[in-house]
Every structure is written in C-alpha cells, then in structure tokens.
Amino acid sequence: MRTAEDNEDVITKLVVTSSDSVLPIDAAMKIYESSTDIVIKETCFGTMVTGPRESVDKVVKEIVDLDRNHIFVKERGFPPGDERRCRASRGGGSRPGFYFLKEEAMMLPMIGNALDKYDRNVPLKETEHKKKLEVKELQDLIESTL
C-alpha cells in the first residue's frame, strides 16, 4: 500500500469549486499557505486534499468559508493517484466515478443559487413538475394520428 495509508486516519476529500469569485487555484493557494502536512492535487473540477483527518477538515473548512454556498465537499475513498483508480495506470479515459461527479458538478451552480436563496429566506415558488406521459395519453396520441 501507499505510505500515506500507513496512518489509519488519513482521509481524502474532494473540494469541488463552482464559484464566480473563488477559482480552483484560489482554493489550492489557500491549502499551500497552510502549514499542515497534507497533500493536494489540483484537478479540472477543484482540488483533492489528502492527509490526517483533523488537518484535512481544518483546511477544507477554510476553503469552504471562502464562498460557502458555492464550494462543495465530499469524502473520497481512494487517495489521489491510486493504481486502482488513476487513469495513468489504467490506459486512459475517465476514472470510475468521474462521470457522476461531472454530472453533479454541472448542477452545482443551480444548487449554489438555491442555497443563496435559502439563506436570504426567499420564499419558494410553486413549480410545475414535468409528468411522464400516461399510457392512455400516448395511446390517444397514436390513434389520433392514424
């Protein structure tokens, strides 16, 4: 196993930045400034932070405080560059798990705006939900075109 794994309380967190005011590099710089013993990897969606749990939590909190509603965090099982996930050792392509992360990252501006509204106590608008086409309606539609 990797040396970082020797310490059982070593964790990795994904920090996904979806902010107009904070760029992924700002988040990375914040981590570089911290004097704790953590390893970071800059990625297209944000940053991966690996290190002892307490240090990671502290640094991640500092980053999130830069723009609380537009920076999202989740824990990651594998450390950065792990052979089982890293595409460098898997012959290219996106790593497993990236597809869903990408889909969710595209939703983050919407979620961030909603969190802003929630903080400002903006009342909830009535929204109409798209309904799936009922079988009967589909049948009527088909028959009407015959």
Place this chain on the structure above:
Amino acid sequence: MAKVIIYPINSLILSDLVQRFGHTPLAMMEKIKEKISTVGVDSPPLNITAEEPKHGLKYAAVEVPAGVRGRMSIVGPMIEEADAGIIVGESPTAFGCMGCARTNELTKYLIRNRDIPLLELDFPETDDEGQEFVYRIAEFLKSLPEAEGEATE
C-alpha cells in the same frame, strides 16, 4: 446529529448538503476507504475480497449475482445504521460504483422498508426545481433531531 443514508450513495450534492445542515452522511466513499485501507485487501483493480459476496447473503439470495451481493455487503450495513434517509430519483447517470441497477433497486427497497424518516424527490433540471430541491432537503434535515441518542432500532 443523525446519520442520514443518501441515495445515490456516492452523491456529492447530497453528501455535502447533509453535512452542511449538521448531520452525518452515510455514503459509499467512507466505506470504500475503510475497505481499501485494510491490510490484506490490496489487489488492484479489485477492492473487495471473496468474503463480501458471502456477507451479502444477508440481503440477497444466493442465486442473485455475486456483484449485487458484494455491493450489498457494503451498502446493507449502512442502511441498518441509518437514522434517516434521502432518496433522489431520476439520477442523471448511474456509472462507476453506482452502475448496478439491481443493487440500486434493492438499496431503495431496503431504505423504504426501514421505519425511519425518509425524503424522496427527483434530481432538479431547472432553477426553480433546484430551489425546491434544496429547500425540501434543508427543511427535512432541520426537522431531524440535532443529537440522536441511540439508533432507533
């Protein structure tokens, strides 16, 4: 602080929202971390051992594919541990470790069968839906007890 099981079980948005509103998300990532940092489970590209499908027998019958049982050996204990649940349907993608549709069905079924507070909604597509999505999750999480004593079971 309640333990909230989320579905999709590796969701960034749900994991973040649960933590943001002061609870503990029960997500796949932490369990995978436990698995892969255990000495003896170090055989890339696999991150489970032959034992897992046996443990999964608690949740799925023996004729169910080993992949479902292997996944359930990780997901099942999380469901048992949960104090509340959030299920989000219409997931845009279900790739990676979420790729098994039958495991997903079984996961949702077992969460619904637990007698715990449960919120079910769909992934948003528009801004208005996004607002409703966040508001409903926030209100649900705020309605959960701040300090859950023992598990409800």
